[in-house]
Amino acid sequence: MALSFPYLYISCPCASETTLPPVWPYSNRLSRENAEDDDEEDEKTFDPRNPRANYSLYPLEHLLFCEDCRQIRCPRCALEEVLCWYCPSCLFESPSSAVKTEGNRCTRNCFQCPICTSPLSVNALEKPDPRDLSWILSCPYCAWSSLDIGIRFDRPSAIAGQLLRMRNGGQPTLTRKERDGERDRRKRGDTNDAEEEDDHSWKQHKEIEDVDDHFSNIRAFYTDQLAETSASSPFGGNNEFGYGSPGALSRIMGLYSRAGRLSSHRPKDKIRPMREAFGEDEGVKLFDAKGEDEIIERMKSVGWEGTAKLEQQSWQNRDARFLSDLRPVPTLLRTKRARRCRTCRHILTKPESKVASTRYRIRLVALNYVPTMTLKPLVPSPAPPSAAPAVTAAPTPLPPTAPSINLQALPSLIPTQFLLTLHNPLFDPVRVTLATPARTPGRFGSKVTILCPQFDIGANTDMWDEALTDVAAGSSGSEPGPGAKSRGSAAGNQSQPTPGAAAALDAAKRARAAADFDGPVQAEAGKIWDSGRNWTTIVLEVVPANLDEESPSSKPNKSAATNNPGKHDSNPDEPPGETGLEEDEDVLEIPVFVRINYEADISSEDEDGPAADDAVIVRNKRGEKKVKRELAYWCVLGVGRISKIA
């Protein structure tokens, strides 16, 4: 699969919760700001090459967020529940009780073509005589029509009901009542020879007997048997010990464990065993070699053209070997579903119950809670970084001196800088702490340095704020821009001005000053690169590994590898990969641990009951009560593919 770089996957903590609950840094202990205690746990880095990681990594767009657990929820840790069933063709909602009794298919006029699956339409078949009007189902695509199977309808409505009473060819099927009547008559016919004529008609009917008849016969037989055996039980009417009674099940279940009890209390032979079905009237169909011959004969006559394809047969709900056996397929119903959090059962998404509406009533998507991260190669050019960083790393027009960076072939052992931009979707300013292993896990460890691992991002305030303050700054990007200003104001909202905020201002100034001199801008350690209303850009320096030799970087990982046997193996005993790389081993993936701290407005829940574990209520300078919140998760930045040294 061709990967498009750069990409970001977020690891949902649910995978680790199930396997190693206390060890993972998502546990609430970390949130109580005693991170020093669990040094050991912190050292356990997330390994994107672990086969298990495949099950926990998701793009941000696929994730939900539970507001009560304050945790990311992936499709695995959210429950789905069906809100309503509806037909995609007529958009009628069918109640779930109807779905249970009548099955998950449309019971109105919606059918699919048995040949090509297009929706069928009901057309009038006009005749010179207007009284002779009839309707057919016809396919607008492949021109199949119910005339092909000899069916036409009297009315254009309630087609499903009409179809149910008709065989292919147009003969009516027997209703359940008629079937029962026929069966009774047949039974009496055994004893009473006077009903010769009826018997004859029954035999005629037999010739076109189908699955429905068999089913109704066998059902009638077992109903009779149940009634008989129940009646023969010593307690008669109350049905306590008959087949099909709830008592029967418990008796069977206890047959071995409490064998003595029952037998000691009552004799076994009180319950007469149920008789097996016997004969066609009771739904037993014996194998008939003649039938097979008939099928072969029929195949000979209709040929290849007349037989149904396997696919077409699979759409039918009963045996249909020939085109003339096919029936229109009722349209499958669809569902609207809500999702719930698996742990707290709160609803995460809920669509509107109206079938035609595509809107959501509740939709807690992670995009609104988790900062978006975008990565872009830092090209040493005098142009200030744009406010909207490119998601895709399209090669920008460069001055001739600056080499362009091809993400599909990152040069080995050459330090490369990237701009990592975080967008804050929250309405409170947040403090972000990023952590990454110095060397990426795997056989070939690349050196990764985050130049500014701790920084602040402004609140996602009104967009116009930025636009209005931007007017003063104008189009010239050389002076300390709007980003720095709004950063400052955002810092003012916080309880105390942080050194990070000051650094932010400083860095922005320097960057711009440097830009004034048209020299290449240098990234500085501990300083942010740029920031705006609700975004901050920092610099990430990567030294891609040398793919030709298994780097010594795998050694520091060895301890981790021994801890975790499932880890992608960095076993020195194995021959080094001279023959070549394993699949996607040259992809540079950086695991990053993101921790977000912020103070949110206090909600009613926090005041009422015992607050959630991570909710620490504090007062800020103005005396407003705030809740300290924290969110922490691992994510994986896919940077690019490392090229071999030529």
Next chain:
Amino acid sequence: MSTATPARRSAVPPPPRPPVKVYPGAVFPESSIFMIGYYPLTIEPHAVVHPRVRFTTLHGPVRIGPGAIISEKSMIGVQYTEQKQQKQQQQQPEQIPPATRTTVPGQGQGQAQEQGESSEGEKSQARKVESVTLERGVIIEPGAYVEAELVREGTVIEAGAKIGRGCHIGRFCKICPYITIPPGENLPDYTVVYGNGEGERRIDHAGATEPGLDELRLRMSSVHVNLLKKLVQVPPKKG
């Protein structure tokens, strides 16, 4: 109509314009239709040709039957193909019979050609002159590409379908969108070709056996034609 000699053609050739015979009652907005070729083009009564249709009569006459509908951007007539191009360039000088150009263009010519093709004795001539004939009530939908020798009555060729040269399409067939029929195929009456590429084929037995269905179809297309006659504007001829 210019006298196109081989010498002249090797220079920048002006596109040869076919002699056109339009019967009364047909809709044929001539100024907005692209035509090229030497052989006659015949539009029979009550046929509707949309603007922006391309006709090619370079290799044989084209006849559009009564009540046929030709939708825009479709191409009717045998075009050059990669394989035959060289051959045809060699044949071209002989193939343009002077009679075609000198005689008054018209119906007679086209019919004569057709009869020549349909009779079995003159197969060799049929190979040289590749005519295209659409019978009564044929509907060609937008973007279709028809090189078939004969399309019989009531057949619908849907959008983007391609019918190769020399095909014989039977009565009341249906070629679904974007189906390709390879050259030289013979489709029996009531064939439906559906699916992808060359498609799956089935015979619409019910349509064939049900009495009165054919008249119903033809009537439907005639209603369609009557509507199109009002909608498709034929600009008045200049001068």
